[in-house]
Amino acid sequence: MTRRTVRIAMNGVTGRMGYRQHLVRSLLAIREEGGLELEDGTILWPEPVLVGRRAPALRAIAERHGLEHWTTDLDAALADPSVEIYFDAQVTAARAAALRRAVAAGKHLYCEKPTAASLQAALEIARLAQDAGVRTGVVQDKIFLPGLRKLKRLVDGGFFGRILSVRGEFGYWVFEGDWQSAQRPSWNYRAEDGGGITMDMFPHWEYVLHELFGRITTVQALTATHLPQRWDEYGKPYAATADDAVYGVFQLDGGVVAQINSSWAVRVHRDELVEFQVDGEHGSAVAGLRDCRVQHRATTPKPVWNPDLPSTEPFRQQWQEVPGNGEFDNAFKAQWELFLRHVVLDEPWRWDLLAGARGVQLAELGLRSSAEGRRLDVPELTL
Structure with missing residues (x-):
């Protein structure tokens, strides 16, 4: 050997x-x-x-x-x-x-x-x-995580039929650093040091959407700096000049619409720190870092809107867990x-590196879209 x-x-x-x-x-x-x-x-x-x-x-x-x-x-x-x-x-x-x-x-x-x-x-x-x-x-x-690998298996197996939309929620509360230490380095919140959640997370969303659902053709984004002051690793206050949240809408090849919210100023009320819901004609799925659940059209309930009565539908219990069917490594x-x-x-x-450049491109266009208040095309890159 x-x-x-x-x-x-x-x-x-x-x-x-x-x-x-x-x-x-x-x-x-x-x-x-x-x-x-x-x-x-x-x-x-x-x-x-x-x-x-x-x-x-x-x-x-x-x-x-x-x-x-x-x-x-x-x-x-x-x-x-x-x-x-x-x-x-x-x-x-x-x-x-x-x-x-x-x-x-x-x-x-x-x-x-x-x-x-x-x-x-x-x-x-x-x-x-x-x-x-x-x-x-x-x-x-992210595409090597168990939850998204299960989701990719569903896409490749035709579970969804025609895919209509993707909804993503990512984020958690990053403490300001005054009364509890922050979980992330302070440079992440200073634009002059290269910080900002758009440049951090849009490269992730580019390859996730590209690999699973198709190339991104347009982007419309709104950025925000929800917490304008934070405290650094030494307890010193500083101005947070970078965006700590971005709300994006993406159109993909084939007409799929994706919406992804990313925030370091949101408290988690979901099963995992990131979750994607995919809705298709034949079924839907919700995937996180590790788990993935599905609901086929044959088992979809028929909710009726009536705000005068409490809901009796156990909505979360009506979804089925997707098995791993194998071991997933780090x-x-x-x-x-x-x-x-x-x-x-x-x-x-x-x-x-060309795939990496697509992520940078999407982040740049997202920041520009927010600054100009309009939807922008995402040109295909070549070397």
């Missing part, structure tokens, strides 16, 4: 997402399972090289997990010929410059979204990578495994 080591420069592992999902629950989880076994018996062994600005934090992570390699010198990591992949989970404002340096060093790229702070920069990096002949991948974790880990196979075996892959 041959072991093939794949060294990966991981920039941004001191942050919550880079550390928890990408390092611990993805690459280290693959190692704990003995590596990623290929069909010919070869074992792919991911070897992280931790990269960041804070040496004490990097050293602590390396010691905690028995890792040998870390550095605060990104250029040195990129100059190392044994490093094949550069991964980026930094703050958005720092990502584009680092990706350009990685392309220039000839590294394959895998990164979080948005891939850049502007569509122009996102397309520029995608073209640079294409010209350099490196493989690229953008994290699109969504981030599942995509990492596919990307590693893409790099080593050249297996088909469609979640590249």
Whole structure:
């Protein structure tokens, strides 16, 4: 049995997402399972090289997990010929410059979204990578979640018939930071630092809608900054200049209408932090992160509107749970495994930097739609 080591420069592992999902629950989880076994018996062994600005934090992570390699010198990591992949989970404002340096060093790229702070920069990096002949991948974790994989199974199996509409609700209350600490970094709420929920979440909704229901052709959005003041990690008040909520309406190829509300200023009254309801002629479904429930047209009740009497219909009980029919791995880990196979075996892959640029495009158009108060077309992107 041959072991093939794949060294990966991981920039941004001191942050919550880079550390928890990408390092611990993805690459280290693959190692704990003995590596990623290929069909010919070869074992792919991911070897992280931790990269960041804070040496004490990097050293602590390396010691905690028995890792040998870390550095605060990104250029040195990129100059190392044994490093094949550069991964980026930094703050958005720092990502584009680092990706350009990685392309220039000839590294394959895998990164979080948005891939850049502007569509122009996102397309520029995608073209640079294409010209350099490196493989690229953008994290699109939501489509690998159990709930959405069950929903995709329903779509592919023709459960809905003609799909009419999609309704999405995402969000939770992010504490202001004064009397309870905030669950998210303060830069998320400062536009000057690249914050804002539109740039954060619209790239997610682009690939979710695109993968499950069709390409987005128009967008109309309204953004809001519901909480204009917050407190940072040191208890200091600051002006929240970025949008903390966005309400979007999207038209898709084929006429499907999607509405998705995203907010960090909403209290949760649903089963999961994100839920999508899909309505079709033959049936409907409600999918969250893990669960998915359906109601076929043959079992749909016939409610009658009568506000003078209390409702006696147990509406939630009239839906049927969709079985898993298998084990679902961590969504981030599942995509990492596919990307590693893409790099080593050249297996088909469609979640590249152009797909990432579509997310940036939708976010930019959403912000512009809100500023101008009108619906905008979403042109199809090419390199």
